[in-house]
Amino acid sequence: MRILVAIAGLALIMLVAREAFETVVLPRRVASRIRLVSLYYLVTRRVWLIVGRRVRLGAAREDILSYFGPLSLLSLLVLWALLFVVGFAALSWGLALPLAAPDKTIGFATYLYVSGSTFFTLGPGDVVLTSGPGRFLEVLEVALGFGFLALMVGYVPVIYQAFSRRELRISLLDARAGSPANAVGMLRRNCAISDVDGLQRMLNEWEPWCADILESHLSYPVLAFYRSQHERQSWVEALTVILDVCALILTGIEGIPVEPAKFVFAIARHTAVDLAQVFGSPPMTGADRLPEREFARLRDALAGAGLFLREGAAAEGKLAEIRATYEPFVRALADNLLLSLPPWIDVDDGLDDWQTSAWDGHMPSTRQALLDIMR
Numbered sequence: 001m002r003i004l005v006a007i008a009g010l011a012l013i014m015l016v017a018r019e020a021f022e023t024v025v026l027p028r029r030v031a032s033r034i035r036l037v038s039l040y041y042l043v044t045r046r047v048w049l050i051v052g053r054r055v056r057l058g059a060a061r062e063d064i065l066s067y068f069g070p071l072s073l074l075s076l077l078v079l080w081a082l083l084f085v086v087g088f089a090a091l092s093w094g095l096a097l098p099l100a101a102p103d104k105t106i107g108f109a110t111y112l113y114v115s116g117s118t119f120f121t122l123g124p125g126d127v128v129l130t131s132g133p134g135r136f137l138e139v140l141e142v143a144l145g146f147g148f149l150a151l152m153v154g155y156v157p158v159i160y161q162a163f164s165r166r167e168l169r170i171s172l173l174d175a176r177a178g179s180p181a182n183a184v185g186m187l188r189r190n191c192a193i194s195d196v197d198g199l200q201r202m203l204n205e206w207e208p209w210c211a212d213i214l215e216s217h218l219s220y221p222v223l224a225f226y227r228s229q230h231e232r233q234s235w236v237e238a239l240t241v242i243l244d245v246c247a248l249i250l251t252g253i254e255g256i257p258v259e260p261a262k263f264v265f266a267i268a269r270h271t272a273v274d275l276a277q278v279f280g281s282p283p284m285t286g287a288d289r290l291p292e293r294e295f296a297r298l299r300d301a302l303a304g305a306g307l308f309l310r311e312g313a314a315a316e317g318k319l320a321e322i323r324a325t326y327e328p329f330v331r332a333l334a335d336n337l338l339l340s341l342p343p344w345i346d347v348d349d350g351l352d353d354w355q356t357s358a359w360d361g362h363m364p365s366t367r368q369a370l371l372d373i374m375r
Helices: 002-025 036-054 058-066 068-094 108-119 132-177 183-189 196-219 221-225 235-252 259-278 292-304 313-323 327-337 364-373
Strands: none
Touching: 002 036, 002 068, 002 132, 036 058, 036 068, 058 068, 068 108, 068 132, 068 221, 108 132, 132 183, 132 196, 132 221, 132 235, 183 235, 183 292, 196 221, 196 235, 196 259, 221 327, 235 259, 235 313, 235 327, 259 327, 292 313
């Protein structure tokens, strides 16, 4: 019986060490199907999403869902530490390593106490291992505990740095593309016709953002669960808006070259497809984001800003063909993360988030001035 417990303890130590290494240190996605981290997130996310779906109010739901990313990360670190402690305790107990204890009652709980004080580098206490193998195991656990804690101290800042890089550019969409962000708004507000070079520069700036999302969210998938800091914003929404803008340019808008949009579309779609695969979200079909009536409105909205889409049904067919290459993947990501996809056209008479505040009722002149600025 003790030998089996010792073997189980050693296997647990090796399993947790491998999981921590693959999750924190290894800079690539691990394709193995059976992983402790995957099982952990599968269970915790299902529970959290059940709670989130029961909340009807948008703001309250977002508040609840926003806790999952940071809380799941901290809970995972605690879980790893506890499993290390249990694994070393099981190994010591299974090998029946002698202990020097003040009382005569020595059981598994005693070994658990010794393992915990050793792993968290508290030093020898009132109960210590006395044999040579026991001391070696104690030193090994101290080294592993110290290295684990140091690694975690460096791991959390990396997560938040990647989160900050992601959110910095998303926050620009508020004024650049509307609230919620949309493709027509981005083309109209960025003077696509009068400043074609500016539009190309803007697209070139979003290309590395998409690449950074792909790299960071593949290396640290927990980032996907971190919600944006402002309402009506998310990384899935931003990625979809960029894909929508590129899709319109690739469909054909008079005066706008398609070459820059090709490269941005390529990395943006690559990001959507790979991340959908990482999170086990197969492509989804659903209600058409741009039915025939909305397409007519989209054409009119573009024409009102001096942007003329290709004439005839060929344009609608071409756009539908391009949309089919990425919409099922962003739809799957949005469904998995309980996020909404952006519209194609500006909301009528809608205000951007930066134009509103809790004190608007007391400052009507300020609100009107902000509206005039964007006209």
